[in-house]
Amino acid sequence: xxxxxxxxxxxxxxxxxxxxxxxxxxxxxxxxxxxxxxxxxxxxxxxxxxxxxxxxxxxxxxxxxxxxxxxxxxxxxxxxxxxxxxxxxxxxxxxxxxxxxxxxxxxxxxxxxxxxxxxxxxxxxxxxxxxxxxxxxxxxxxxxxxxxxxxxxxxxxxxxxxxxxxxxxxxxxxxxxxxxxxxx
Amino acid sequence: xxxxxxxxxxxxxxxxxxxxxxxxxxxxxxxxxxxxxxxxxxxxxxxxxxxxxxxxxxxxxxxxxxxxxxxxxxxxxxxxxxxxxxxxxxxxxxxxxxxxxxxxxxxxxxxxxxxxxxxxxxxxxxxxxxxxxxxxxxxxxxxxxxxxxxxxxxxxxxxxxxxxxxxxxxxxxxxxxxxxxxxxxxxxxxxxxxxxxxxxxxxxxxxxxxxxxxxxxxxxxxxxxxxxxxxxxxxxxxxxxxxxxxxxxxxxxxxxxxxxxxxxxxxxxxxxxxxxxxxxxxxxxxxxxxxxxxxxxxxxxxxxxxxxxxxxxxxxxxxxxxxxxxxxxxxxxxxxxxxxxxxxxxxxxxxxxxxxxxxxxxxxxxxxxxxxxxxxxxxxxxxxxxxxxxxxxx
Numbered sequence: 001x002x003x004x005x006x007x008x009x010x011x012x013x014x015x016x017x018x019x020x021x022x023x024x025x026x027x028x029x030x031x032x033x034x035x036x037x038x039x040x041x042x043x044x045x046x047x048x049x050x051x052x053x054x055x056x057x058x059x060x061x062x063x064x065x066x067x068x069x070x071x072x073x074x075x076x077x078x079x080x081x082x083x084x085x086x087x088x089x090x091x092x093x094x095x096x097x098x099x100x101x102x103x104x105x106x107x108x109x110x111x112x113x114x115x116x117x118x119x120x121x122x123x124x125x126x127x128x129x130x131x132x133x134x135x136x137x138x139x140x141x142x143x144x145x146x147x148x149x150x151x152x153x154x155x156x157x158x159x160x161x162x163x164x165x166x167x168x169x170x171x172x173x174x175x176x177x178x179x180x181x182x183x184x
Numbered sequence: 185x186x187x188x189x190x191x192x193x194x195x196x197x198x199x200x201x202x203x204x205x206x207x208x209x210x211x212x213x214x215x216x217x218x219x220x221x222x223x224x225x226x227x228x229x230x231x232x233x234x235x236x237x238x239x240x241x242x243x244x245x246x247x248x249x250x251x252x253x254x255x256x257x258x259x260x261x262x263x264x265x266x267x268x269x270x271x272x273x274x275x276x277x278x279x280x281x282x283x284x285x286x287x288x289x290x291x292x293x294x295x296x297x298x299x300x301x302x303x304x305x306x307x308x309x310x311x312x313x314x315x316x317x318x319x320x321x322x323x324x325x326x327x328x329x330x331x332x333x334x335x336x337x338x339x340x341x342x343x344x345x346x347x348x349x350x351x352x353x354x355x356x357x358x359x360x361x362x363x364x365x366x367x368x369x370x371x372x373x374x375x376x377x378x379x380x381x382x383x384x385x386x387x388x389x390x391x392x393x394x395x396x397x398x399x400x401x402x403x404x405x406x407x408x409x410x411x412x413x414x415x416x417x418x419x420x421x422x423x424x425x426x427x428x429x430x431x432x433x434x435x436x437x438x439x440x441x442x443x444x445x446x447x448x449x450x451x452x453x454x455x456x457x458x459x460x461x462x463x464x465x466x467x468x469x470x471x472x473x474x475x476x477x478x479x480x481x482x483x484x485x486x487x488x489x490x491x492x493x494x495x496x497x498x499x500x501x502x503x504x505x506x507x508x509x510x511x512x513x514x515x516x517x518x519x520x521x522x523x524x525x526x527x528x529x530x531x532x533x534x535x536x537x538x539x540x541x542x543x544x545x546x547x548x549x550x551x552x553x554x555x556x557x558x559x560x561x562x563x564x565x566x567x568x569x570x571x572x573x574x575x576x577x578x
Contacts (some may be wrong), residue, residue: 003370006547007201007540008228012371013220014205014404015212022209022307030310031250041324049324069440071325077435097346097443099338100391106312107389116335118343118439130439131326131335142391151346169325 044072047086053167055159059124061085067125090122091157093175096129100145112140119155119175135174154178187430187455196290197416197423198283198408198575200229201536206373206404206524209307214249214405218261218303221405221529226263226299229409230419236409237295239264242272242282242302242528244564247316248309262301276477276564277431278302279406279531280571284429286410287573296412303405304526313401320566322436334398336567338390340443341480345392347444348495352392356383357501358479359396359521365508366518368548371533373524374400383479397479404526406533422543427557428462428574430455436566449488449563449570456559457490460574465490469574470555471541472512473534475563476519482506485561486514488570513551516541531562531571538575 003011022028041049044060048071051058059070064079068087076083098117102110115137120129136158137148155175165171202224204217212220218241226233241262246254255271262269272278272285279302286300306313317333344350357380366375378396386396416423432455434441434448441447453465462468474485483497491512492500500506506514517523517537520530538558540546557576563569 002368002372002548006368006370006549007545008203008224008370008536009545009547010224012203012205013212013224014207014210014217016205016207017209017211019209021211027211028308033250037323039323045324069437071322071437071439073437077437096439097339097343099335099342099393100388101332101335101338102387102391103332103334103389105314105318105332105334107314114330116329116331116339118339118443127442128440131321131329131331133329142388146391151342168328170328 042074044074048072049167052169052171053165055162057089057091057121057157059087059089059121061087068123069128070121070124071130087123089124092178093119093121093129093155095134095149095151095153095155096120096127097151098134098149100142113145115145115149117175132172133174136176148177187458191459192291194291194293195413196287196426197411197413197420198426198539199411199416199420199423200225200409201539202228202407203371203533203536204405206371206402206526208373208401210305210403214254214258214303214305215261217305217403217405218258218301221407222261222263222299222301225407225409231297231409233263236263236267236297236299238268238289238298240270240272240282240286240298240300242278242532244273244275244278244304244527245316248304248306248313250308258303261303263299274565274569274571276475276527277531277562277569277571278528278564280535280560280562280573281431282528282532283408283410283426283535283573284431284571287426287429290410290412296415298410299407300410300532301405301407302528302532304529305403306401306526307403334390334393337478338393340567341392341478343443344480344484350495350498352384353380354498354502355397355480355483356380358476358482359383361507362476362515362519362521365516366522369518369523371404371523372518373402375518375522393478399477399520399525402524402526404524404529406529406536408532408535408539424539424542424575425578426573427576428456428458428460429572430459431569431571433565434568436568438567443567445494446484446488446570448568449485449561450490452570452572453489456572456574462574466512469512469557469559470553471516471538471551471558472514473517473519473537473558473560474514475531475561476515476521477525479521481563482515482519485563489559489561508551516549516551534560535573542575542577
């Protein structure tokens with residue numbers, strides 16, 4: 001027995017339940033919360049979302065440290081000064097990192113995987129980007145997708161048709177790999 | 185550049201430690217689990233609840249339990265009734281932050297005897313406790329994309345691998361080591377004898393992360409008793425001293441920083457090292473318990489802690505440097521990957537492990553060479569907090 005040979009050298013307390021015992025819910029009570037929130041986007045993100053509706057990605061520049069960042073923010077979190085110089089960025093970028101996700105949050109299998117990625121947006125300071133999805137990729141297996149998606153690969157935003165945009169991050173459907181980066 | 189104003193003058197020691205079992209699903213409530221660990225720590229220290237002057241409780245999101253202000257709800261199990269009581273909460277970093285908070289209470293001169301308890305009961309949250317994490321993402325620009333917690337770990341692991349050319353075989357070895365170490369831990373939930381092939385044959389949940397590279401859902405608790413110098417010397421023949429503490433949070437704009445390297449962990453470690461008078465951590469730290477909720481995190485953190493070169497921790501692991509019998513044993517307890525991950529309790533379990541290792545009491549888990557100084561670290565929030573404690577025999 002591990003408990004006689006290693007600390008804390010006393011019988012540890014606790015009553016593990018099996019899956020069956022738990023499922024029968026003999027000693028448990030269930031409750032489903034129902035809550036709704038209406039979030040305000042704030043001064044900076046409202047303007048960013050309006051830009052997306054018009055098919056443009058915006059960033060802001062700090063006059064103090066010179067960083068150009070996206071998502072935009074009302075103040076520089078380092079210099080603690082207003083960040084009010086707006087910059088229209090490119091709709092292209094680079095895959096900083098990506099994943100191939102085969103499960104939902106409650107661990108149900110996904111037949112078609114999601115490809116979340118951090119996209120560094122062209123026109124920002126180095127290593128500045130945001131979370132989005134990579135799309136326009138064929139295949140479902142890790143090998144098939146890794147043949148088409150790599151860290152460091154250039155990508156371009158694929159937008160919803162203008163009439164369907166609603167001023168949301170999902171106005172960009174996904175970022176698709178591009179063969180050649182446009183000259184800058 | 186100095187990270188602390190001056191080295192605190194009042195010394196603080198750990199004089200007792202306790203744990204509950206770590207389980208996938210406990211019949212026991214959070215209060216009961218807390219009571220098991222807290223009462224065991226009090227017994228080990230040879231003190232009673234009435235001797236305790238203040239209590240720190242660490243427990244992670246309220247959403248796990250569906251109980252608002254669960255710190256207050258857990259009060260009774262933590263032994264905090266009628267006493268100055270504080271909930272310490274920085275997500276996954278909470279377990280180590282709990283003794284940092286308790287240390288501040290004693291080092292400040294306010295109290296001589298403080299009980300520190302950490303608890304987590306993740307299993308109540310249905311259909312899966314990952315649901316409790318859906319709200320950590322920005323609600324305007326991230327949540328509409330449908331993110332889940334696995335995304336950020338898999339994105340960070342892939343960035344780490346791509347930056348340094350690390351292979352998934354190198355990462356899988358962490359699961360093998362820690363699940364093996366946990367075979368000697370009586371609280372362990374997921375101890376196993378596995379091979380790298382077993383880990384890589386387990387299904388891909390979010391490439392590059394395979395199922396056996398992820399710590400489990402757990403219920404459990406841990407506790408320690410902290411004492412000022414004169415009280416510690418009266419209570420214990422071998423008190424274990426808190427030599428240094430450090431913590432640091434990085435920006436929540438996580439897409440604006442390089443995920444390949446946890447600079448906030450480095451900052452937290454540098455603060456703790458400065459306080460502990462450590463100038464050469466690789467020589468002066470003899471045993472480490474870095475935070476390992478996912479296999480790659482142990483390596484990532486060893487680099488941030490300056491205990492391995494950037495991108496080189498996998499090489500050190502492969503040559504056995506971090507084995508229980510190696511040059512710098514890392515996670516000799518079995519860590520979160522082997523013992524289990526009741527979030528806040530898992531961080532404090534690492535402190536308990538150092539307490540036993542440094543007293544030479546770790547039995548079949550004991551690392552060789554009479555270690556005199558150890559380090560525990562935890563991590564969490566939106567991949568942005570590092571909490572570090574350096575413990576020693578003097």
